[in-house]
Amino acid sequence: MIYLDNAATTLVKPDLVKERLIEKFDKIGNPSRGSNEISLDTGRMVLATRIKLARLFNIKDPRRLAFCSNATEALNIAISSFIGRDDHVITSLIEHNSVLRPLYLKEKEGAELSFVGLKDEKEGVLNYEMMEGLVRENTKALVISHASNVTGNITDLSKVSDFCKKHELLLIVDAAQSAGLIDIDVEKYGIDVLCFTGHKGLYGLTGTGGIYIRDGLNPHALKVGGSGINSFDKDHPLTMPEVLEAGTINAYGILSLNASLDFINQIGLANIRKKEKDLLIYFEDRIKQIPTLTIYGAKDLDERVGILAINSTKIPSKDLAQILAEKYDIATRAGAHCAPLCHKALRTEEDGLVRFSLSYFTKKEEIDKTIRALKEILGDDYDSNNI
Known part of the structure; x- marks a missing residue:
């Protein structure tokens, strides 16, 4: 199979991830739940992974980072904790339902929402000039995706950071499509809350992710229960990270992140980004030769992660x-990609888009085979009725 659906989840993981999971398969216990060596070793591994993630995102205190099951859980924690019924929130039209649906729940309680629009309906670049006009007296936060899962467009964190600092707004960033691919510095950009998943650009197992919450912000627990500390208290601990890590955490998933972070550090974030961008340039240059295709996303590929979104006037x-x-064994993703407002803004809500999403492990030969397949399917002699 040629796998070009990495924006959904990375299929090919670094060998180091597989090797470490096999090596430690029967050596993972329950961290903070015992004094035996297996439990202690697992606790040390979890702490080491927390520290590695903190270094990746330039988080000063690793304890401000809690593990979650995915970015969706992290975003639900952030929005439920820091947005109240009387608050106004600015977000954007590029957002995934993991942002939109928690915000819509808040809207039902009385919160107000405003949306940053797009400059045009093809490139899908955010219209940052709109932001000033959206601010109200009760504006509390800006919730924004770092990279669109539809077009791959990268949000300018410098612009949104300056805007949030100027108006003293919380900056909540959804890094589901950017963590592990683009440098994210929470100190540099003044990010108050960073939500990320582990199974995409971080090459971990599904069911992994995390949330960073800056010092001074206190989240609400989505769940309470065992914490390994203060067992005689009726109330769940309120300190980070325990407040968000009730119950047995996904130690095997965290182990996969521990290994994948070593891989990322060995290769270098800049090198991973360069290879993916080079593949995107190679792919887009060749796909432009097919006349019935429309490509969506920023023309400047420095402003995109490795996503190429298209539709065709023919099929x-x-x-x-x-x-x-079915015919070529090439995995892509078609449809609305859980980002309905983005498709409405791009005017692709009826047909959706076909998304090709690349990885560090994608090969040029795979792209060549995909281009040949597209040319065969969309060529003049192809019977589009025979589907």
Whole structure:
């Protein structure tokens, strides 16, 4: 299979991840739940992983980072904790439902929402000039995706950071599509809350992720229970990270992150980013040769992660993706990608888009085979009715 659905989850993991999981398969216990060596070693591994993630994001205190099951859980924690019924929130039209649906729940309680729009309906770049006009007296926060899961467009964190500092707003960043691919410095950008997943650019197992919450902000626990400390207290601990890590944490998933972070550090974030961008340039240059295709996303590929989103005037997106999968064994993603407002802004809500998402492990030969398949499918002699 040619796997080009890495924005959903990375299929190919570093060998180091597989090797460490096999090596430690029967050596993972329950951290903070015993004084035996297996439990203690697991606790040390969890702490080491927390420290590695803190270094990746330039988090000063690793205890301000808690593990979650994914970015969705992290965003639910952030929005439920820091947005009240009387607050106004600024977000954008590029957001995933992991941002939108928790915000809509707050809207039902009385919170107000405003949306940063797009400059145009093809490139999908955010119109940052709109932000000033959206500020109100009760504006509490800006919730924004660092990279769009539809177009791959990268949000300018410098601009949104300056805006939030000027108006004393909380900056909550969804890094589901950028963690492990783009440098994220929470201190530099004044990020108050960073939400990320572990199974995409961080090459970990599914069911992994995390949330950073700056000192001074106190989150609400989504769940309470065992914490390994203060067992005789009726109330769950309120300190980070215990407040967000009730119950047995996903130690095997965290172990996968421990290994994948070593891989990322060995290769270097800049080198991973360069390889993915080079592949994107190579792919887009060749796909432009197909006249019936429309490409969505910023023209400047420095402003995109490794996502190429298209549709065709010849074949519906869902059919194109189906043909690629069934006839050519090429995995893509078609449809609305859980980002309904983005598709409405791009005017692709009816047909959706076919998304090709690359990885550090994608090969040029795979891109060449994909281009040949697209040319065969969309060529003049292809019977589009025979689907």
